[in-house]
Amino acid sequence: MGMRPQHHKAVCTLTVSSLVPVLLAVLIPGVVGGFQDAVHITAILGESVVFNCQVEFPADHPVPYVLQWEKKVGDTGLEIPIYIWYDSYPTHSGEGYEGRVSRVSPDSPYGLASLNLTNIRESDQGWYECKVVFLNRSPNSHKNGTWFHLDVHAPPRFSVTPEDIIYVNLGDAIILNCQAEGTPTPEILWYKDANPVEPSATIGIFNDGTELRIANIRHEDIGDYTCIARNGEGQISHTARVIIAGGAVIMVPPTNQTKQEGEKVQFSCEAKALPGNVTVRWTRDNTPVKEIAALETRVTIRRDGSLVINPVSADDSGQYQCEVTNGIGEPQSASAYLSVEYPAKVTFTPTIQYLPFRLAGVVQCYIKSNPPLQYVTWTKDKRLLEPYQTKDIVIMNNGSLLFTRVNQNHQGRYTCTPYNAHGTQGSSGHMEVLVRKPPVFTLEPEPLYQRKVGETVEMHCDAQEAEGTQKPNIQWQRRDGQPLQRNRVRVTGGNITIEGLRRTDFGFYQCVVSNEVATIVTATQLVVEGTQPHAPYNVSGNASEFAVTLQWLPGYSGGPDYKQDYTIWYREAGVSDWSTIPVTPSGSTQVTINRLTPGTTYEFQVIGKNALGDGMLSKVITIRTLDAKTPIDPRPQPTGDKPPRVPPDPFVPPPDVLYSSVVIFPTDSTGATLYPPIFRPKGPRPGHPRNLTVTEVHNGFIITWQAPQDKANLVQYYTIKYRTDGPWKTLNKAQIRAEETSYLVKNLVGGRTYYFRVLANSVKSYESSEEVKFSVPARVKHKAITAGVVGGILFFIVAIILSVCAVKICNKRKRRKQEKAYNMVACRITDARNGGQPPGVSQVPLKKTKDLDKAEYQV
Numbered sequence: 030m031g032m033r034p035q036h037h038k039a040v041c042t043l044t045v046s047s048l049v050p051v052l053l054a055v056l057i058p059g060v061v062g063g064f065q066d067a068v069h070i071t072a073i074l075g076e077s078v079v080f081n082c083q084v085e086f087p088a089d090h091p092v093p094y095v096l097q098w099e100k101k102v103g104d105t106g107l108e109i110p111i112y113i114w115y116d117s118y119p120t121h122s123g124e125g126y127e128g129r130v131s132r133v134s135p136d137s138p139y140g141l142a143s144l145n146l147t148n149i150r151e152s153d154q155g156w157y158e159c160k161v162v163f164l165n166r167s168p169n170s171h172k173n174g175t176w177f178h179l180d181v182h183a184p185p186r187f188s189v190t191p192e193d194i195i196y197v198n199l200g201d202a203i204i205l206n207c208q209a210e211g212t213p214t215p216e217i218l219w220y221k222d223a224n225p226v227e228p229s230a231t232i233g234i235f236n237d238g239t240e241l242r243i244a245n246i247r248h249e250d251i252g253d254y255t256c257i258a259r260n261g262e263g264q265i266s267h268t269a270r271v272i273i274a275g276g277a278v279i280m281v282p283p284t285n286q287t288k289q290e291g292e293k294v295q296f297s298c299e300a301k302a303l304p305g306n307v308t309v310r311w312t313r314d315n316t317p318v319k320e321i322a323a324l325e326t327r328v329t330i331r332r333d334g335s336l337v338i339n340p341v342s343a344d345d346s347g348q349y350q351c352e353v354t355n356g357i358g359e360p361q362s363a364s365a366y367l368s369v370e371y372p373a374k375v376t377f378t379p380t381i382q383y384l385p386f387r388l389a390g391v392v393q394c395y396i397k398s399n400p401p402l403q404y405v406t407w408t409k410d411k412r413l414l415e416p417y418q419t420k421d422i423v424i425m426n427n428g429s430l431l432f433t434r435v436n437q438n439h440q441g442r443y444t445c446t447p448y449n450a451h452g453t454q455g456s457s458g459h460m461e462v463l464v465r466k467p468p469v470f471t472l473e474p475e476p477l478y479q480r481k482v483g484e485t486v487e488m489h490c491d492a493q494e495a496e497g498t499q500k501p502n503i504q505w506q507r508r509d510g511q512p513l514q515r516n517r518v519r520v521t522g523g524n525i526t527i528e529g530l531r532r533t534d535f536g537f538y539q540c541v542v543s544n545e546v547a548t549i550v551t552a553t554q555l556v557v558e559g560t561q562p563h564a565p566y567n568v569s570g571n572a573s574e575f576a577v578t579l580q581w582l583p584g585y586s587g588g589p590d591y592k593q594d595y596t597i598w599y600r601e602a603g604v605s606d607w608s609t610i611p612v613t614p615s616g617s618t619q620v621t622i623n624r625l626t627p628g629t630t631y632e633f634q635v636i637g638k639n640a641l642g643d644g645m646l647s648k649v650i651t652i653r654t655l656d657a658k659t660p661i662d663p664r665p666q667p668t669g670d671k672p673p674r675v676p677p678d679p680f681v682p683p684p685d686v687l688y689s690s691v692v693i694f695p696t697d698s699t700g701a702t703l704y705p706p707i708f709r710p711k712g713p714r715p716g717h718p719r720n721l722t723v724t725e726v727h728n729g730f731i732i733t734w735q736a737p738q739d740k741a742n743l744v745q746y747y748t749i750k751y752r753t754d755g756p757w758k759t760l761n762k763a764q765i766r767a768e769e770t771s772y773l774v775k776n777l778v779g780g781r782t783y784y785f786r787v788l789a790n791s792v793k794s795y796e797s798s799e800e801v802k803f804s805v806p807a808r809v810k811h812k813a814i815t816a817g818v819v820g821g822i823l824f825f826i827v828a829i830i831l832s833v834c835a836v837k838i839c840n841k842r843k844r845r846k847q848e849k850a851y852n853m854v855a856c857r858i859t860d861a862r863n864g865g866q867p868p869g870v871s872q873v874p875l876k877k878t879k880d881l882d883k884a885e886y887q888v
Contacts (some may be wrong), residue, residue: 067156067176073262074183074212077147079133082159082175083140094163096132098144101156108158112144125152146179151212154181184263185215189239190256191269196303197246198274205241205269209258218257223720226254246271261742274303276358283336283351283365289451290371293339298351298363300334309334310352310360318349343371346399371454373398373447378458382443383498384435385467385547392430392462394445402428403449408456410441440464466495467547472523474540474553480530482559490523490540490551501544508537508552532560535585558588562637562644565595565618574627574655580619581635581647591639597622602630602651604802627657715743718787718798725806729775732760734787734798736770743791750786750797757786780807 072078086092095115099108100123111123112130122130126146133143142159159175189208197203209215217238219226228234231244243250255268272278281299288294300307311318311330318328318336323344329337334353338345346369354360377395384390394405405428407414416422416430422439423431428447432439440463446456472491480486492501503523507513514534519526527534535557542549563584570579579597586593595612597620612620625631630653637644716737724731732749746764749772750757765772777783783805787798 067178069178069180071180071182072149074149074151074181076149077145078149078179079139080144080146080157080159080175080177080179081139082142082144082161084142084161087163092163094161096142097160097162098130099158099160101158111157149179149181151181151183154179154212181212182260182262183210183212185209185211185258185260185265187258187265187267190267191254193269194278194280194301195269195271196274196301197251197271199246199248201246202242202244203246203271205243205254205256206239207241207256207258207267208239209265211258211260211262213260215258215260215264218259220255220257222252223255243271248273275355277302277307277353277355277361279351279353279361279363282363283349285366285368287368287370288341290343290369291340293337294341294345294367296336296349296351296365296367298334298336298353300353300361302353302355302357304355307334307353307355310354311336312350312352313347315350338367341367341369343369343374343397343399345369368399370399370451372451373402373449374454375445375447375457379460381461381463383546384432384439384462384464386435386437386464388435388467388547390432390435390547391425392432392443392460394428394430394447394457396428396445396447398447398449400450402447404428405448406446408444414443435464437464465498465546467549468492468494468498468501468542468544470540470542470549470551473551474538477554477556479556479558482530482532482557484530485526485528486530486555487524487526488538488540488553488555490525490542492523492542492549494544495546498546499544501542504541504543506539506541508539511536527555530555530557532557532563532587535560535563556585558590559641560587561642562587562591562593562639564645565635565637565647568633568635568647568650570633570650570652572652572654574657575625576621576623577625577631577633577652577654578619578621579633579635583618584637584644584647586637587639587641587644591641592616593637593639593644595620596636596638598634598636598646600632601626602632607634625654627654629654713740713743713791714794714796715740715789715791717796718747718789721785721787721798721801723783723785723801723803726773729773730777730803730805731771731773732785732787733771736767737789737796744789745792746790748788748790748795750788752784753781760785777805779805781805 068081070078070080080098084094084096086094093116095113097110097114098112099110101108109123110121111126112132113121114132120132122128129147131145131147133139133145135141137143142161144157144159146153155178157177157179159177187207187209189206191205191207195203195205205219207217207219209217219234219238219241226232226234226241231247232250233242234240235242241254241256251271251273253268253270255266257264257266259265277300279298279300281297283296283298286294286296296311298309298311300309309330313321313324318324318330321328323342324338327338327340327342329339331337334351336349336351346367348364348366350362350364352360352362374397375395376397379393379395382392384392394407396402396405405424407416407424407430414422416424421433421436423433425431428445430443430445443460443462444456444458446453469492470490471493472489474488474490478486478488488505490503490505492503494500505513505520505525511533514527517528519528523540525538534555537552537554539550539552565581565584568579568581570577572578577599581595583593583595592615594615595618597610597612598607599610599622600607610620610622612618622633630651632649632651634649635647716739718737719735721732721734724733734747737744744767746767747761747769748765749760751760752758760774761772781804783803785801785803788795789798
């Protein structure tokens with residue numbers, strides 16, 4: 030790095046007070062030369078930078094020196110010192126640079142005179158000079174000085190933005206002003222409802238994009254207008270909503286609130302409207318607050334639309350909704366939830382509770398609590414009960430007491446006291462707990478009933494109460510919770526009869542007997558034979574990159590005489606059509622589905638089938654295949670600098686990658702690889718392209734996308750990939766520049782479904798957008814067929830015309846040739862008649878041809 034010549038002054042003895050004035054007087058006039066050898070540095074706002082400046086000692090012998098850094102101010106040439114250093118003396122920092130400038134460490138890789146500038150500001154941009162003065166040398170023995178120019182880049186920031194909501198009337202004219210600062214100067218872009226604003230007769234963009242002007246506003250001009258300011262350091266956006274004046278709009282909606290019982294709560298609901306005669310209506314859980322008796326004396330709706338409840342009680346928790354209107358258009362509404370907290374309380378105390386002797390039983394503590402219950406204390410016969418010290422008593426999560434096996438000692442008088450984070454509102458009243466014998470079954474159903482489709486089944490059940498207890502109630506129910514078919518089911522006492530059995534009647538049934546002491550249950554199974562199979566269950570699966578292996582448990586086959594086979598239904602998540610695969614060998618309950626795409630979510634169902642037909646489908650399970658692994662390159666990697674390589678196709682391995690023999694991929698019977706590995710190049714990746722869409726236009730189909738939200742500056746170019754029912758292919762012939770985010774394609778086949786991805790490519794890597802499915806309308810194909818037919822007909826007509834012309838030309842030539850031959854023959858005949866034939870030539874009789882009309886003769 031070159032050094033600038035500099036004046037210097039020998040100093041023997043210096044003090045702090047004398048050093049700075051001397052240096053200011055000696056060093057500032059010593060600027061020599063121009064900026065042709067200057068070092069240019071670019072920094073980001075808020076970052077740090079090092080100005081690298083070497084110290085070249087006279088004759089390479091270290092001597093004492095003074096270091097001074099100066100900054101050029103404006104175009105006047107005036108330089109101000111921002112940093113002065115001399116060994117063993119306090120350093121001096123210029124105004125505005127305090128705490129931000131320092132000399133680099135002597136053991137750093139930079140020169141001894143280098144300067145570290147931190148927390149860079151936009152005002153730091155400009156020219157800087159490094160000056161070194163050797164104090165024990167004469168002024169003409171100097172060798173120092175370096176110029177630097179610092180460019181400070183800053184991301185955009187708005188200085189002027191339009192209002193968030195703008196009310197207009199049809200026919201009005203408005204100006205949306207959006208100005209931004211930053212380095213480089215930001216570019217301003219305008220969007221309406223996520224689409225670029227297209228200038229028209231009534232819409233224009235002026236003043237370097239900072240003003241969007243709309244004249245004579247129409248209905249189609251209403252919407253969200255977004256101003257985007259961007260430069261090389263980033264982008265920001267601001268959205269203004271243009272609304273037609275009229276209907277009321279909520280500006281400050283209510284927000285969720287949590288209050289303690291007894292406090293005051295206020296929900297805001299500020300609205301604007303043109304005209305401004307806004308009416309506010311408040312409801313709780315769809316009931317007007319004024320009509321709720323419990324709120325009537327504590328609720329107020331203020332003139333600004335806000336709702337006040339003072340004081341709040343535990344029962345006030347709920348969803349509160351405000352609705353605003355000024356009579357124009359549909360009312361607007363917004364809601365918020367009120368959570369009222371209070372100490373835990375007992376809501377109900379039963380006088381008597383029963384426990385079943387020698388069974389499990391529960392003594393309930395009816396509690397209400399917000400925040401949630403923390404614990405409950407119990408007393409028995411006025412003594413504190415310690416359930417944790419008793420093996421057969423447990424406190425449940427809801428605070429109730431569970432007795433795992435009841436005995437007579439559990440009888441007594443109980444109380445419960447609940448607690449939460451706010452404490453308790455007190456104990457329950459006394460509850461008399463009585464131990465009584467539970468009811469017992471006197472008649473139970475058989476463990477299994479087997480019937481055929483259409484037959485009738487009767488199942489019996491009866492029970493008897495214990496002495497001193499009420500007669501039990503007997504009910505029948507399905508264990509799976511499905512309702513009984515009342516039109517075919519009769520229940521008489523403890524007996525149940527089901528007529529006309531169907532496949533859906535298959536399952537477990539319960540006889541439930543209950544009284545005030547206990548509820549007892551007995552179950553039986555009903556098997557209905559002669560039906561299609563029941564749904565398989567417990568379906569599970571294991572995934573690899575390209576395959577999923579499923580296992581399941583078979584549902585009922587339909588009877589002992591029926592064999593069951595299975596079919597797999599599967600599809601990619603989000604796709605409407607299902608694919609099917611029969612399971613082999615017959616009766617197997619495990620199968621592997623191959624040819625799947627790595628890193629993709631699939632849905633699976635299993636269905637059984639017997640001689641009577643298809644059964645019921647299992648529940649859908651979702652499985653994601655594993656992401657593809659990076660293939661191993663066994664070759665030694667080159668060293669040294671290497672020019673950047675264009676990223677390979679991400680869906681097939683690049684031609685210059687060799688794979689180790691240990692990396693095996695599935696092949697078909699011909700040895701062709703079925704699933705080529707996905708190649709993942711390494712290097713800094715850009716973000717994912719966003720919002721990929723495919724739209725039909727008059728001359729084809731346009732594919733559009735948005736640049737990545739993150740690391741968009743890394744994008745070098747875009748690539749579009751597509752597939753139908755085969756491998757991925759590249760759609761674009763040339764690279765799509767990073768500034769372009771659309772591509773026109775004209776040759777999509779009608780009636781086909783295409784899948785598209787857009788790749789954002791950096792120097793050494795890429796990232797892909799999400800896959801988009803697009804079905805080309807069948808009419809596109811019809812147009813092509815029509816054009817082909819019309820073209821074929823025209824070609825056929827032209828061919829006929831050319832054929833006719835060719836035939837006429839050929840006939841004309843043939844006639845001339847025949848006439849010429851006839852003339853020659855006629856001449857010979859004449860000569861023969863006149864005795865003019867040559868010697869040795871005999872006369873040959875003429876033979877007349879069948880075509881007499883053409884008068885042709887053959888010799």
